[in-house]
Amino acid sequence: MIVPMCCVFAWGLQASGGLSQAAVPVWLLGVVGLMIMLGSLTLATSSALLAGVGQFLPLARSVSLTALGLMALSWPLVVWGGIQGALILAALTAVSVSGSALLHVFRYQQVSPRFSQEGINAGAMISRHLLASAPGAFALILQGGVGWLCTIYLVQREQGIEALAVLAIATQWLTVMLMPVTSWSGMVIHEIIRSHTEGGQRVVWAVILRLVRRNLTVTVGVVSCITFSAVWIEKLYGLSDQGLSMLIWWSAAPALIGSIFMIFERLYVCLQEQHTWLICSATGLMVQLGVTWMWVDQLLWVVPLGLAAGYLVTVVLAIWRLILQRQVRL
Numbered sequence: 001m002i003v004p005m006c007c008v009f010a011w012g013l014q015a016s017g018g019l020s021q022a023a024v025p026v027w028l029l030g031v032v033g034l035m036i037m038l039g040s041l042t043l044a045t046s047s048a049l050l051a052g053v054g055q056f057l058p059l060a061r062s063v064s065l066t067a068l069g070l071m072a073l074s075w076p077l078v079v080w081g082g083i084q085g086a087l088i089l090a091a092l093t094a095v096s097v098s099g100s101a102l103l104h105v106f107r108y109q110q111v112s113p114r115f116s117q118e119g120i121n122a123g124a125m126i127s128r129h130l131l132a133s134a135p136g137a138f139a140l141i142l143q144g145g146v147g148w149l150c151t152i153y154l155v156q157r158e159q160g161i162e163a164l165a166v167l168a169i170a171t172q173w174l175t176v177m178l179m180p181v182t183s184w185s186g187m188v189i190h191e192i193i194r195s196h197t198e199g200g201q202r203v204v205w206a207v208i209l210r211l212v213r214r215n216l217t218v219t220v221g222v223v224s225c226i227t228f229s230a231v232w233i234e235k236l237y238g239l240s241d242q243g244l245s246m247l248i249w250w251s252a253a254p255a256l257i258g259s260i261f262m263i264f265e266r267l268y269v270c271l272q273e274q275h276t277w278l279i280c281s282a283t284g285l286m287v288q289l290g291v292t293w294m295w296v297d298q299l300l301w302v303v304p305l306g307l308a309a310g311y312l313v314t315v316v317l318a319i320w321r322l323i324l325q326r327q328v329r330l
Contacts, residue, residue, distance in 0.1 A: 253305065
């Protein structure tokens with residue numbers, strides 16, 4: 001789907017004269033984009049395979065070491081290479097991280113009999129799972145579309161390109177706030193599936209509460225460190241008068257609620273109720289879009305506030321639905 005979209009996008013840039021103004025060669029953009037796409041798909045598949053056999057720690061260790069090495073390369077690449085160096089760094093990141101995950105898959109396959117050749121004939125099962133996951137995939141597409149509207153289109157239209165740049169930096173720090181809970185999402189799924197199996201067709205509330213407590217505890221710690229350093233971070237970027245620290249402070253709200261949001265998102269996957277999750281998620285996204293649309297022309301920090309409101313509505317609806325369906329056992 002992305003390849004034809006890229007062709008249409010390139011045609012539009014050519015028609016508008018945008019390609020002639022590009023700061024980097026078009027072929028470099030294409031190569032980097034292709035490597036990022038392949039790397040993302042490979043990492044997602046490899047992580048899922050390793051999570052399925054409980055190999056969380058080796059994957060986390062190798063990805064972390066690879067990321068540390070790339071962080072050391074980031075400064076010289078960007079300083080000496082400019083925007084071209086940044087693009088090369090993005091391509092190296094995609095290939096190196098996904099390559100390390102894929103290497104663990106090959107190693108585990110060689111030493112363990114748990115990877116069976118029967119998987120080659122699992123076409124019907126794969127098709128069934130793909131069909132079941134279609135609502136979840138559509139929910140992610142909706143999240144991407146609403147996220148683009150709220151964080152890029154509306155901000156640039158109402159506040160200008162400078163505000164968009166400041167918001168982009170704050171969004172990166174929001175990603176850092178959620179990085180720990182994102183990294184162990186496979187472990188969350190593993191615990192939910194185990195409780196689902198042991199508890200029959202229901203999931204035990206104690207497991208959900210333990211996961212929520214763990215996610216919140218870690219996220220509170222990370223959020224506290226970042227928010228206390230917000231003013232220093234603002235000065236480091238040279239944006240002392242642009243409201244970056246305020247955006248980082250407000251980003252704590254979607255970070256905390258988002259750490260709970262992730263648990264219920266994976267819970268509905270394990271319960272095979274992704275169509276229900278799609279409805280809950282779509283409702284929350286409409287709330288996020290409405291809040292942002294109404295006040296983004298006056299307050300830039302309404303963008304993370306709208307995201308937090310969307311997360312909160314989705315989580316409340318998801319819990320309410322579980323109680324009605326009695327999918328969770330007390």
